[in-house]
Amino acid sequence: MLKKFITQKARQTQKLGELLAQExxxxxxxxxxxxxxxxxxxxxxxxxxxxxxxxxxxxxTFVVIKHYKSKFSIFNFQFSKKQKTKIxxxxxxxxxxxxxKDILDLGWEEIVNNKSNIVLVEWAERIKKIIPPxxxxxxxxxxxxxxxxxxxxxxx
Numbered sequence: 404m405l406k407k408f409i410t411q412k413a414r415q416t417q418k419l420g421e422l423l424a425q426e427x428x429x430x431x432x433x434x435x436x437x438x439x440x441x442x443x444x445x446x447x448x449x450x451x452x453x454x455x456x457x458x459x460x461x462x463x464t465f466v467v468i469k470h471y472k473s474k475f476s477i478f479n480f481q482f483s484k485k486q487k488t489k490i491x492x493x494x495x496x497x498x499x500x501x502x503x504k505d506i507l508d509l510g511w512e513e514i515v516n517n518k519s520n521i522v523l524v525e526w527a528e529r530i531k532k533i534i535p536p537x538x539x540x541x542x543x544x545x546x547x548x549x550x551x552x553x554x555x556x557x558x559x
Contacts, residue, residue, distance in 0.1 A: 417448050420445075420453060421449040424449075424450050431539065432534065432538040433450075433538070433539050434534055435447065436542050437542055438543075441544060441545045443543055444462040446553070447462065447495065451493070454490065455473070456493060462495075467500070467505070468495065469495040472492060489519065490521055491519040492514075492517070492520045493522075494514050494523070496522070496523070497525045498529040499526040503529075503532055507533060511533060539555065
């Protein structure tokens with residue numbers, strides 16, 4: 404899967420995050436990559452809003468991880484049956500200032516293996532070696548002060 408979007412304003416980038424939140428399956432790991440100021444945190448704000456997480460939504464740059472409890476339910480389609488599944492936890496990581504070992508020490512394996520969790524990782528390219536192979540990668544590229552190219556792909 405490869406999809407590309409161009410956003411013209413921060414609000415459009417947030418809205419794209421909100422829309423992705425509506426299309427999730429449980430147990431999803433979402434990896435955000437791109438230069439500083441490319442839109443990762445803005446997208447994350449919309450994503451968390453789409454999951455009905457109360458704000459303010461700030462990046463966990465200095466704390467590395469933020470944990471949110473969720474009451475949000477999504478519909479999973481398996482074997483032609485629509486099942487409502489509750490997302491219990493959302494983990495928002497920022498790997499800008501850390502290494503993969505630091506993330507592993509925070510309980511990474513347990514977090515990503517729990518199918519009732521959603522994991523969002525900013526600067527995921529810095530810990531690529533511990534990212535599950537089925538993760539969704541989203542790359543952010545600043546085209547101008549307000550314009551962003553956002554590319555979704557199954558593998559980096």
